[in-house]
Amino acid sequence: MNITIEKVLPCLADPEKIRFVAKIDEDISEILPYLNAILPKAIYNYNGKTLTITVEERIITIYPNKISAGKINDEKDANEIIKWIKEKIEYCKENKGKIIPDYRRRDKLEVLHVYKLLPKKNCKKCGENSCLAFSMKLINEEKNILDCKEIFLPEYDEKRKLLFDILKASGYKVPSVY
Numbered sequence: 001m002n003i004t005i006e007k008v009l010p011c012l013a014d015p016e017k018i019r020f021v022a023k024i025d026e027d028i029s030e031i032l033p034y035l036n037a038i039l040p041k042a043i044y045n046y047n048g049k050t051l052t053i054t055v056e057e058r059i060i061t062i063y064p065n066k067i068s069a070g071k072i073n074d075e076k077d078a079n080e081i082i083k084w085i086k087e088k089i090e091y092c093k094e095n096k097g098k099i100i101p102d103y104r105r106r107d108k109l110e111v112l113h114v115y116k117l118l119p120k121k122n123c124k125k126c127g128e129n130s131c132l133a134f135s136m137k138l139i140n141e142e143k144n145i146l147d148c149k150e151i152f153l154p155e156y157d158e159k160r161k162l163l164f165d166i167l168k169a170s171g172y173k174v175p176s177v178y
C-alpha cells in the first residue's frame with residue numbers, strides 16, 4: 001500500500017502551518033473499524049466512512065482512499081504523519097484476526113460546541129428549559145435539531161450552517177438543505 005501526498009496548501013486555521021491531502025492507492029474502508037478499535041481518541045463516522053484523529057494539534061481525517069490533515073508543521077511533519085498512519089493501517093491488516101473491529105460511532109462532539117451555536121434564547125419552544133439542556137439531548141439523540149425552530153431564523157444563518165456542518169461531520173442527521 002502506498003500513500004502519496006497530492007496537495008500541500010496553507011493551513012486555514014493557522015497560517016504558520018500547512019495542510020495536505022494524500023492519496024491511498026487502495027480502498028481501506030474495511031480497515032476503518034479496526035483503526036477505530038486501536039485509536040481510542042478517534043472520531044469514527046461509520047456511515048460517512050471517515051475517521052478523524054487529533055495528534056497533538058494536528059487534525060487528521062482518514063477516508064477510504066485519502067487522508068487530509070491540517071495544522072501540520074511542515075512537509076517533514078506531513079511525511080512523518082503519513083508514515084505513522086501507514087504503520088497503523090498495516091498493523092490492523094496484519095492483526096485483523098486479533099483485533100475486534102469497532103463499528104460504533106464515537107463522537108467527541110462537545111455539548112458546549114453545540115450550545116455556542118444555538119440561539120441561546122432559552123425560549124423553551126423546543127420543550128427544554130434551556131438551550132444547554134437542548135444541546136445535551138441533541139448530542140444524546142433524544143432531540144433533533146429540527147425541534148429548535150429558532151435556529152432557522154435568518155439572523156442565525158451563519159451559526160446554523162456551522163452547527164449543521166459539525167453535526168453532519170459527526171454523523172448526526174441534518175436536513176439536506178440548510
Ligand code: SF4
Pocket residue numbers: 118119120121122123124125126127128129130131134147148149150151
Ligand atoms: S427552541 Fe432553540 S432557542 Fe429555544 S430553548 Fe430550545 S434550543 Fe434554545
